Amino acid sequence: MPSLSRRDFVNAATFAVALPGLSRSGKAADYPSRxxxxxxxxxxxxxxxxxxxxxxxxxxxxxxxxxxxxxxxxxxxxxxxxxxxxxxxxxxxxxxxxxxxxxxxxxxxxxxxxxxxxxxxxxxxxSALVFAVHPSLPATDLQGLIAYARSKPGALSYGTPGIGTGNHLVGELFKQQAGSLDIVHVPYRGISQATNDLVSGQISLVIAVMSDQLQQLRRAGKIRLLAVTTDRRLSGAPDIPTAIESGMPDLSYExxxxxxxxxxxxxxxxxxxxxxxxxxxxxxxxxxxxxxxxxxxxxxxxxxxxxxxxxxxxxxxxxxxxxxxxxxx
Structure with missing residues (x-):
């Protein structure tokens, strides 16, 4: 059996080590193939x-x-x-x-x-999150929402797309910063289900990512949008105030x-x-x-x-x- 010189051995070992990298690079060069x-x-x-x-x-x-x-x-x-x-x-x-x-x-x-x-x-x-309420709720801004929640502890609930979402975090911050409001969190599998329940009156408040769908529902009079969570008003919805403008200086989330x-x-x-x-x-x-x-x-x-x-x-x-x-x- 022929023996390898030291130089041949080093070259062969270097090539073997490089093979996985060459394979990965080859796959990347072909991407995407499906x-x-x-x-x-x-x-x-x-x-x-x-x-x-x-x-x-x-x-x-x-x-x-x-x-x-x-x-x-x-x-x-x-x-x-x-x-x-x-x-x-x-x-x-x-x-x-x-x-x-x-x-x-x-x-x-x-x-x-x-x-x-x-x-x-x-x-x-x-994106911004927005506080959306059913029109039957006697609140036209966040301060009105806070006042109503204080007058009826435990009567209000808010919907989000799930536990641990940014929507949920903002909801809990809102409750805390408004003086430990008694509002129940209702997690859904998705915001579309929560929005459907809001429109039908099954739930009074939803905290959702601002979307064209919400703005269409607002224009149709099916929901009311109270405030957004960004530091500045949105260019696509300039008439909706921020939570900061609405008297909650520490409620900001982008x-x-x-x-x-x-x-x-x-x-x-x-x-x-x-x-x-x-x-x-x-x-x-x-x-x-x-x-x-x-x-x-x-x-x-x-x-x-x-x-x-x-x-x-x-x-x-x-x-x-x-x-x-x-x-x-």
Whole structure:
């Protein structure tokens, strides 16, 4: 059997070590070679669809066939967990937000996933939450809502898309900052179900991501929108005051939605998705579509910038969550 010289041995070992990297690079170079799935971790018909589906439509010309799968439940935790357990090959992506990526991991004693299970790719939009009430409620602003809740302790309830969501956090902050109001939290599998119950009068208050659907219901007189949680009024709904303007100076929350992949996804694949998304988000028609819903599109995001947003959200919300004792059991 021929022997290997020291130089031959070193060259062969170096090539063997490089093979896994070459294999990964080859897979990334071929990406995508089949349809991409975007998991929206909420029931169909909510704000997640209004954010994720326009992106999916744009990806047909940027990346190829892309489709949505709604996997709702547990405030977004079920769908998020499903993506965390997928292969890190770029074919299963998550439309995540501050609830799924920060609040749930911080408030769940034994979470089924962690912040470290994901890589940030691109922030699509920033958003506001809005206090929506049934027209039969004798409140036209937040102070009126507070007064009514104080006069009827335990009679009011508020709906959200689930325990541990940003909506839930804002609801608990509202109760605390208004003087420990007695309002019951009612978690739903998705905000569309909560909105349907609000319109029908089954529930009096919903805290939801501002959307075109809510504005249409408002114009039709089926709901009333009292205040948004951003520091400034929304360009798409300038007549709705902020919670700060409404006498609650510490009630401020700006949400976001964006794309995530399992943490071990190849850098080249992450960059490919980010570049395609940046090109799509530069489209004025897509920007107008998001703004019409009261959302602000991000045309200048990146994996690094978005990760900084996630980290900053975690740093800012952790002490708030601790102070109000929010925990998902």
């Amino acid at each position: 349809p991409i799935r975007l998991v929206i971790p909420y029931a169909a018909g909510g704000s997640g669809d209004q954010i994720g589906r326009p992106w999916v439509e744009k990806m047909s010309s940027q990346l190829g066939p892309t489709f949505v799968e709604n996997v709702g439940g547990a405030g977004g935790a079920i769908g998020t967990t499903a993506v965390a357990r997928e292969k890190p090959d770029g074919y299963s992506l998550l439309l995540g937000n501050g609830s799924t990526q920060v609040i749930i991991p911080l408030t769940t004693p034994n979470p089924s996933y962690s912040v470290g299970d994901f890589r940030a790719i691109y922030r699509l939009i920033s 949400g976001w939605f964006g794309l995530f992949a399992p943490t071990k996804t190849d850098d080249a694949i992450i960059d490919r998705i980010a570049q395609a998304t940046r090109a799509a988000m530069a489209d004025p028609a897509l920007q107008a579509r998001y703004r019409a819903q009261g959302m602000e599109p991000d045309s200048d995001s990146s994996p690094e910038k978005f990760q900084r947003v996630v980290d900053a959200t975690s740093a800012s919300l952790a002490p708030v969550i601790k102070s109000i004792g929010l925990q998902v059991l």
